[in-house]
Each structure stands twice: as structure tokens, then as C-alpha cells.
Amino acid sequence: MDQHNLALLLSSHFPIVIIETQEERRAMQLLRRIAGETRIGLWQWTAAQGLQHLLHAVDRPLELAGADDEGPTTDRDSLNPEVMLERIGRDIRDSVVVLSDFHPYLEQPRILRLLKEFALASSQNNSSLVLISHALKPPAEIARLCAHFELSLPDADAIRRLLREEARLWKLRNGNQSVKADGKAVELLVRNLVGLTHSDARRFIRNAIYDDGAITHSDIGAVQAAKYKLIDPEGILSFEYDTVGLDQVGGFAALKRWLELRKLPFLQAGSDPDTPKGILLLGVQGGGKSLAARGVAGAWGVPLLRMDFGALYNKYIGETEKNIREALKAAEVLAPCVLWIDEIEKAIADNGSDSGTARRVLGTLLTWMAENKAPVFLVATANDISSLPPELMRKGRLDEIFFVDLPDTATRQEILAIHLARRDHDIDDFDLQQLARASDGFSGAELEQAVVSARYAAIAEGQAPGTGHLLAELKRTHPLSVVMAEPMAELRAWAAGRTVAAH
Numbered sequence: 001m002d003q004h005n006l007a008l009l010l011s012s013h014f015p016i017v018i019i020e021t022q023e024e025r026r027a028m029q030l031l032r033r034i035a036g037e038t039r040i041g042l043w044q045w046t047a048a049q050g051l052q053h054l055l056h057a058v059d060r061p062l063e064l065a066g067a068d069d070e071g072p073t074t075d076r077d078s079l080n081p082e083v084m085l086e087r088i089g090r091d092i093r094d095s096v097v098v099l100s101d102f103h104p105y106l107e108q109p110r111i112l113r114l115l116k117e118f119a120l121a122s123s124q125n126n127s128s129l130v131l132i133s134h135a136l137k138p139p140a141e142i143a144r145l146c147a148h149f150e151l152s153l154p155d156a157d158a159i160r161r162l163l164r165e166e167a168r169l170w171k172l173r174n175g176n177q178s179v180k181a182d183g184k185a186v187e188l189l190v191r192n193l194v195g196l197t198h199s200d201a202r203r204f205i206r207n208a209i210y211d212d213g214a215i216t217h218s219d220i221g222a223v224q225a226a227k228y229k230l231i232d233p234e235g236i237l238s239f240e241y242d243t244v245g246l247d248q249v250g251g252f253a254a255l256k257r258w259l260e261l262r263k264l265p266f267l268q269a270g271s272d273p274d275t276p277k278g279i280l281l282l283g284v285q286g287g288g289k290s291l292a293a294r295g296v297a298g299a300w301g302v303p304l305l306r307m308d309f310g311a312l313y314n315k316y317i318g319e320t321e322k323n324i325r326e327a328l329k330a331a332e333v334l335a336p337c338v339l340w341i342d343e344i345e346k347a348i349a350d351n352g353s354d355s356g357t358a359r360r361v362l363g364t365l366l367t368w369m370a371e372n373k374a375p376v377f378l379v380a381t382a383n384d385i386s387s388l389p390p391e392l393m394r395k396g397r398l399d400e401i402f403f404v405d406l407p408d409t410a411t412r413q414e415i416l417a418i419h420l421a422r423r424d425h426d427i428d429d430f431d432l433q434q435l436a437r438a439s440d441g442f443s444g445a446e447l448e449q450a451v452v453s454a455r456y457a458a459i460a461e462g463q464a465p466g467t468g469h470l471l472a473e474l475k476r477t478h479p480l481s482v483v484m485a486e487p488m489a490e491l492r493a494w495a496a497g498r499t500v501a502a503h
């Protein structure tokens with residue numbers, strides 16, 4: 001596809017084509033193929049080699065420069081860019097001339113003039129220039145004569161081809177032993193490499209294969225972390241290794257069902273306008289909102305990125321919006337992923353000095369949510385409705401607002417079981433029903449705390465922890481729901497009708 005598009009661009013007689021890329025080799029490969037197929041000549045100039053003739057106009061490949069007997073195909077004088085431009089303007093017909101890393105010279109008036117002369121004569125000479133640099137902005141004098149071409153990033157199929165190629169190479173070098181691959185891990189790897197350039201994708205594939213001759217699930221995490229480093233060196237986003245499976249989250253039955261239904265549509269997201277965009281988890285303290293946010297990434301098997309607004313405000317005074325845009329872009333590159341903003345009301349209110357910045361940050365976030373096509377799923381959590389920005393709550397912004405109320409009896413039983421099992425206790429040794437009944441009004445965090453305290457109490461007595469220890473702990477605790485009965489009732493009243501119950 002790239003070849004087709006670039007060939008079209010060249011044959012439409014644009015005098016100068018600019019390719020901004022880090023992948024010069026791939027761009028050169030494309031140009032070689034195009035020149036070969038359309039039977040035009042191909043030249044390349046670099047500051048180190050001067051001008052080299054790579055292909056004759058009749059499709060006869062020449063030796064690459066560097067060999068001593070090159071004769072007329074390179075000449076030392078052409079190391080000087082002015083001499084080179086004069087020469088190609090005078091002598092070259094029916095060709096594409098590639099100028100590699102030419103951007104530093106574009107500031108010199110004489111060079112610009114020569115470029116312009118070449119461009120103006122290009123249709124008579126049937127020749128065009130291709131400028132390849134990692135970044136290049138044409139000066140106003142020649143901007144009108146330039147067309148931009150972008151190398152596409154490899155899609156999933158192209159990455160699968162890369163992977164097969166690398167696996168074959170590995171086999172050749174390792175006594176014909178094949179790369180061991182787990183089909184699911186391979187697909188996950190492929191999905192995680194979409195969005196990277198060919199050369200980065202190839203590098204990651206090599207890393208994954210070369211350590212143990214296999215592609216397994218353990219390679220995926222490494223790829224995600226490495227990929228993330230490539231993308232957000234500034235660190236407004238942090239890559240959270242610590243996702244949890246939903247089996248570690250008690251309750252949240254409605255949320256779990258909601259997520260299950262949307263897992264495939266999210267992972268296979270194309271340009272479907274109904275791709276899930278995000279949710280808000282609103283609710284009582286210690287209710288497991290942050291835990292559930294991690295659980296979303298775990299349930300969908302995608303990376304979890306946490307966006308730290310504090311860093312956004314503190315590190316880059318005056319550059320907040322630019323930085324949030326860049327962070328959101330980085331999240332898009334890591335898609336599919338979950339973007340988690342914990343305690344969003346604080347994040348947005350808490351910018352220290354002026355509220356204008358906070359509003360604009362929110363505005364940037366909301367615009368991005370409306371326009372972003374990549375599968376990046378926003379999970380925001382909040383405790384306090386009074387400081388929640390109304391813009392965020394407007395219908396259609398988020399897919400759903402889940403209200404995380406205190407756990408009911410059955411959910412409390414589940415949460416206790418999770419925390420006892422996590423600490424290697426046999427849950428059959430406990431009367432969970434009785435404990436669940438005795439812990440009315442306890443949040444998940446308080447239930448966990450009771451388990452921890454009961455263990456210490458038991459250890460102090462030289463016993464294994466049992467139902468009695470837990471009951472004693474529960475009795476001693478005044479849960480927040482008692483201490484903060486009034487604000488909780490307010491929160492509940494507000495949530496009724498506006499939100500969906502998470503449990």
C-alpha cells in the first residue's frame with residue numbers, strides 16, 4: 001500500500017517529496033522497488049558518501065557505493081551539497097534523487113535557491129527529489145513545491161509477517177530448532193506491537209524470542225513495559241504492573257457483567273463508534289473502587305496506565321495542556337489499554353493555583369474522549385460528588401456511572417473469603433455467614449483490616465486465627481458508615497436515579 005501511494009505521488013510530478021521517518025532503510029526499499037518497476041533511475045545523496053547512483057533508468061541495478069571501482073557512480077566533489085545540487089540539476093533526467101538527512105542545509109539561501117531551480121525544472125527533466133529525515137519542515141520558499149508522504153505503521157498482518165520472518169531467522173541460527181509459540185501469547189504480542197514502527201516491532205519480537213526461543217505470556221509484560229518506556233519518557237503516565245484479576249474483587253457483580261459483555265467489542269475495536277469509552281466508579285471510601293479499576297485491566301488482559309495529574313501540574317508549569325495531550329497520545333499508542341485516573345475530582349480541582357488550568361485540562365480530556373478512535377478505556381474513580389465537574393457527568397461522555405455502595409451480606413462474605421484465602425487460610429475453617437452478618441456497614445477495606453488485625457491478635461495468643469478472633473475485631477471497629485452516616489446518606493440519595501449499582 002505504501003509503495004502504491006508513494007509511486008502515485010512520484011508519478012504525479014510533485015517536484016519534492018518529503019518523508020519524515022526514523023526508518024530510512026524501509027523508505028529506501030520502497031523507492032528501490034518503485035524505481036525498478038517504473039524503470040526510472042534512483043540516486044541517493046548522503047553527507048558521508050556524496051551522490052551515488054543506485055539504479056539506472058532502465059532497471060539495471062548497480063553495485064552499491066563504497067566499492068573502490070565504482071567509477072562514475074560516486075564522486076567526491078558531490079560531498080558538497082551545492083556542487084551536488086548543481087550537478088543533478090544539469091545532468092540528471094528520468095530519475096528520483098534521494099537526499100538523506102538534508103534538513104540542516106535547508107537554512108542556506110544558495111541551497112534553497114538551487115532546490116527551487118531543480119523543482120521548477122523537474123517536469124522537463126522528469127525527475128523528482130525525495131527528502132528523507134527524521135524531522136523536516138520545508139522553509140516557506142519551497143513549501144508549495146513539496147508533498148509529504150508518511151510511511152504507514154505496520155498493521156497486525158504486517159506484524160505477523162515480521163514475526164514469522166524473525167522466527168525463521170532464529171531457526172536458521174539455532175540448529176533448525178523451531179521457536180516455541182503459544183497461539184494466544186502470539187496474538188497478544190501482535191496486538192501489543194500494533195502502533196509501533198517496523199524497526200521497533202522487530203526489535204521487540206527479537207527480544208521476546210531470543211531469551212528462551214519461545215513466545216510466551218511472560219514476554220507480553222516485558223514488551224508492554226518496554227513499549228511504554230519508548231512512549232512516555234516524561235512520566236505523567238505510569239505503567240502499573242499490578243493489575244488484578246476480577247476474582248480478587250468481591251461483589252461488583254453488575255460491573256463484572258458489564259465488562260464481560262464488552263470485552264470482545266473493546267479488544268476488536270475497529271472504527272465502531274460504539275466502542276466502550278469509559279466509566280466512572282463513584283462511591284464510598286474503601287469500597288474497592290481503586291481495586292476494581294485495576295481489575296478492569298486484569299479482566300480484559302490489557303495494560304493499565306495510570307495518569308497522574310499531580311505530576312502534570314507540578315512538573316511542567318505552563319505546559320500542562322501540551323503534556324496532557326502528549327500523554328493521551330501515548331495512551332493511544334499503547335491501545336488497547338485502560339487509562340486510570342484515580343480520584344478524578346481531586347485531580348481536577350487540585351492544581352494548586354489557578355482553576356483555569358484545571359478546566360482546560362478537563363476540556364482537553366473530554367475532547368479527546370469524544371474524538372479518540374483507539375481502544376483506550378478510561379476508568380475514573382471519585383468519592384465526592386460535590387467537586388465533580390458537571391462536564392464530565394454529562395450524558396454520552398462516559399458509558400456508565402457506577403455507584404459503589406457498601407457491600408451487602410453476600411458480598412461481605414465474598415470479600416472476607418478473598419482476604420482470608422489470600423493469606424493462605426482455609427476458608428472452611430471460618431463461619432463466613434456469621435461473620436458476614438456481624439459486619440453490617442463495613443466497607444471492603446474495613447473487612448480486610450479486620451482480617452489483618454484478627455491475625456495479629458491470634459498470633460499474639462499463639463493460636464491460629466478463627467471466627468472468634470474476627471468477631472472480636474468486628475465488634476471493636478466503628479465502621480465509617482456509622483461515623484459518616486450523614487454524608488453517606490447524601491451520596492446515596494444523589495446516586496439514586498443518576499447511577500447504576502456496581503454490586
Ligand SMILES: Nc1ncnc2c1ncn2[C@@H]1O[C@H](COP(=O)(O)OP(=O)(O)OP(=O)(O)O)[C@@H](O)[C@H]1O
Pocket residue numbers: 248249250251252283284285286287288289290291292381383415418443444445446448
Ligand atoms: N470489593 C472488594 N473486594 C476485595 N477487596 C476489597 C474490596 N473493597 C475493598 N477491598 C480491599 O480494600 C482495599 C482498599 O480498597 P480501595 O482502595 O480499592 O477502595 P477505594 O474505594 O478506592 O477507597 P478510597 O475511596 O479511599 O480511594 C483494597 O486494596 C482491597 O484490599
Ligand SMILES: [Mg+2]
Pocket residue numbers: 289290291342381
Ligand atoms: Mg481509591
